[in-house]
Every structure is written in structure tokens, then in C-alpha cells.
Amino acid sequence: MNKDMDKLNFLTAGVPLRAGNKGYGAGFEILNDMGLDGLELEFVRGVRISDKSREAVSKSGKVITAHAPFYVNLNAREPEKVEASAQRIIETAITANELGGYSITFHAAYYLDMDKELVFKQVEAQTRLITEALAKDNNKIWIRPETTGKGTQWGDLEEIIRLSKEFETVLPCVDFSHLHARYNGISNTYDEFCAIFEKIGNELGQRALENFHAHIAGIEYGAKGEKKHLNLEESDFNYKDLLKAFKAFSVKGAVVCESPNIEDDAKLLKDYYLSL
DSSP: OOOOOSSEEEEEESSOGGGTTSHHHHHHHHHHHHTOOEEEEEOSSSOOOOHHHHHHHHTSOSEEEEEOOSOOOTTOSSHHHHHHHHHHHHHHHHHHHHTTOOEEEEOOEEOTTOOHHHHHHHHHHHHHHHHHHHHHTTOOOEEEEBOOSBTTEEOOHHHHHHHHTTOTTBOOBEEHHHHHHHTTTOSOSHHHHHHHHHHHHHHHOHHHHHSEEEEEOEEEEETTEEEEEEOGGGSOOOHHHHHHHHHHTTOOEEEEEOSTTHHHHHHHHHHHHHHO
16 A cells, blocks of 8 residues: 555545635645644545646645545446446546545445345446556555445445455445434444444454544434534534544544534544543
8 A cells, every 4th residue: 555554644624624715735734733634635526636736735745535526326327327436436546646645435336226235246346347447557545435324325334344355455434424324323432433443453454443544524414314514513423432442443544524614623633532
């Protein structure tokens, strides 16, 4: 892999809000001022980044992850949509790797009322094509399907662990807020968080805990799962016990804050973690 992490790093999901429209250069200055460790590139509608932004990211010395565009469904009914989805993931990985990135993540698929085993096989087949395409380019960046926040979306923890077992460069991106929302409020205690780390460590080995990629945010949810992200202090998400579990399992890697106030909650998370 490109980078092995020596500690737990705290990142913002995108350029810090205080940067306004001044771009990545200003964003990295803010991260430095706040003592934060990096950011996740948010490729929302397409994998596009200007030469000026590329230069700022490459020279930042910060931990960089990337989120593939949201128009991804490796289980779409139309073959052309599946192909386009795989291509977006490949483009994200290539761009992030060129910029010295650590890891990329994406929402892999929707069930579309299909048999879950069939959907798994489809996601697995597409993941094989993606990883083989990247291997030809000698690209070894971590590829990480993300745990999803609604029952209609492929990607519960068991599915993502199972997929990760099949590929050398695939590991989970655990969105703890999504897991909390997906099951309408569970996965929110110290013991539950520890059980997640224990399961990942037992099934994927210590390397999965030492090369972790997590998303954290406050979250609003209902019977059908995720509704929207909230600031941590405005939600019931138990981030303090989650960070205690991170510490207990000596997890290393990248924690990306996806709260609406990205840099303030990233700072809140890092400060609390360092206080433990």
C-alpha cells in the first residue's frame, strides 16, 4: 500500500468551510492552524480537480483520502450504468493515487429488491474488474466500500468484511454513523463499538485495524435508516465511547468527519481522542 499509518489521523470531508471559495491552499492552512491531519477529496458529480488544486494537494504533506462520485451502483439494472460506476471508482483511485492518497471509498450498490446473495456476487465481480484494472497500472491504493445507512443499500458490515476477504487491496470503510442509522439507533455503545473492531480484527487481521478508514458524523435517522447528517453535539451519536474503543484497539488510519460543520467536529473528535 502507499502508506502505512503510524497513528489515528483526523480529516475533514472536503475543504474546511472557513476556506470559503479560496480552494485547497487556504483549506490546508486552516487544517494546519487547527492541528488537523488532512482531508477527504469529495468527488461528488465527477472525478475532476484543477491543476492548481492538484498541486496544492500534492504538496500539502497531509493525509489524503477520496470519496468516489455518488452516481455509483455496481448492481444497476442497466449494464452501461454498472460499467460507468466501475469507471468512476477506477478514476477516483487513479487520481487519489497520483496525489499521494491513502485510501478511497464509495457507496457500492443498491439491492433493487433482488436476492442479497446475487447482489453480493455482482458487487464481487465488479470489484474484481476494478482491482485488476488498477493492478495493471501498479495502483495499490486501498479500495473501500463503505457501510451504508439505509436498508435499501448494499453494504452492511458483514457484506463488506466478506468482500474484503477476497481482495488484497480491499478493506472496509466503516461509517459508524451509518451503522447507527441503518438499524434505527443501535451500534451506539462502547461494547457495540468494541464488537465491531473485534470482528474486523478477527476476520481481516491486525492489518485492517492498523490501516483503518472511518466516517463519523452526527446523524438523524428513522425506521428506514439515515435521513441526514447533523453536528455531533446535536445528535445522539455516542462519539466519546467510539473514540474510547478506537483507543482500546490501538486503531490507526484515517477518521473522516462528515458533520455539517466539518472542521469543528473533526477538531472536537481529535481533541477528545488525545485527551483519553
